[in-house]
Amino acid sequence: MVGIAFSWEKGKGYYLVLPEDYQQTLAVLQPFIAFFEHPEIEKVGHNLKYDLKVLRNYTIEVKGPLFDTMIAHYLVNPDMRHNMDVLAETYLNYSPQSITELIGKKGKDQRTMREVAESDQTEYAVEDADITFQLSSYFQKEMESADTLSLYQQVELPLVSVLTAMECEGIRLDVSFLKSLSKTLTEDINQLEKSIFTAAEETFNLASPKQLGLILFEKLKLIEKPKKTKTGQYSTAEDVLSYLAKDHPIVSDILDWRSLQKLQSTYVDALPKEINPKTGRVHTIYNQAVAATGRLSSNNPNLQNIPIRTVRGQQVRKAFIPRDENHLLMAADYSQIELRIIAALSQDEGMVTAFQNNEDIHKATAAKVFNVPLEEVTREQRSNAKTVNFGIVYGVSAFGLSQQTDLNRTEAKALIETYYATYPKLRAYIQDQIDFARDHGYVSTVLGRRRYLKDINSQNAVVRGADERNGVNAPIQGSAADIIKLAMIAIQEKLTGEQWRSKMLLQVHDELVFDAHKEELDALKIMVKSEMENAFSLAVPLVVDIGVGKNWLEAH
């Protein structure tokens, strides 16, 4: 830490210069602890989670009310970027000094803030504090008029501290297991590569879609009219190749090569590099202000997209392990939360009843739309019903459904029609959302989180259609995000307030992952299940499934 800027009056600010030496810095910070840890003084910042984590490294545990201008603006307009310099220009009509002017473009010549003259540091940092302070009162009013202040104060701000704790906790990885996984992957990848080059009768860069396209569609001429990407290149995307795989062994080898290559480069080899040498654990960073629907995102590394769908992919999950022999990993996930939300919001009797009776919703849907008894539903019928159930949430078309299933467009269209006839209030609900959006320009979640849809009344059917689908999807995906955020806050409150030894580690949209202390396991299951299921009350019950194991795969 190089310095800290403070401002508590528009246009004024103060800059605290900190020495390079850690112990000396602690001494300089000593008189400020009373401020940072004061339970009543509100601390305003832009991306406070970052500042909270830096201060933690200097043994300061920030307390008291928070105001985060980045998150405030995320609620004011979730689709925009939230960089402070842009916000200053947009809302204060003021262009702050850019960081690049001060330290240069990124690269080897970039200077550190420590190397900048103290007077320049002061000017820059104080301007930052001043702007942030001014933005806070502006966004406060904006949130009041959009009625999102309670979402901000009761959910988003408390979540900042919860995420800080989760990120600092991190999760343990089994590195030697990943190393051996990488070895077998290399062998299989080399094998596939060999057979692909033999079939192609030449070697080329398999990782280059451009080169691959030329081989498949110009040299081997696999089909008459290959699909092209928007830049005119041959498309070699998964759905295109899958279609060809059954007739051409080289194509299925390419698909296998791609999937193994992906596993190795994105996960197996990359994850160990992300281990923090100080803690020996992997610490993702959650972004609370990127996903326009209210979801979190995860990066450096992304722990929200760890493989699970394929057997080879599942091996990666085995590498996520408990912190020590006294712990197990516990995973708790909401069962069908988005469909439960659409059922509750639409009040459709058929769907609500199915959930109240705790039925297998895809099977129940199949029985209804294919008009067969529950016990006679085939695998294929259930699978198609499942695809429609998910598709409805996104606003699927007959074309889209036919792409995702083995149905043709006519059959897909008929299935969608039958679906709406089965769940009539779903269609009414979807129409209501679109009508509301047309009148008000936005839609909202159960906690009043808004998403503005500027093209909802557009003359252009394509962009209007996109906003209509967003108008249906955003309240559902966003309400699910609201609910799990409420649960996380309640759970973390218990874990810290009651001094549990178990820790909450990860969030994956509808799932929470814990380091569960073996002695607390039974109690933890009960507490987490109850807090998640009762985080928010809907017209249908929320159901949480819990799993425990010696790795993340086993916990499912």
Add this chain to the structure above:
DNA sequence: GAAGTCACG
């Protein structure tokens, strides 16, 4: 840095 691809919910 854009484009293409693919991992997840």
Add this chain to the structure above:
DNA sequence: ACGTACGTGACTTCA
């Protein structure tokens, strides 16, 4: 006739 399912982040190639 047209375009065609929501939300993300990471890796590789290539201009």
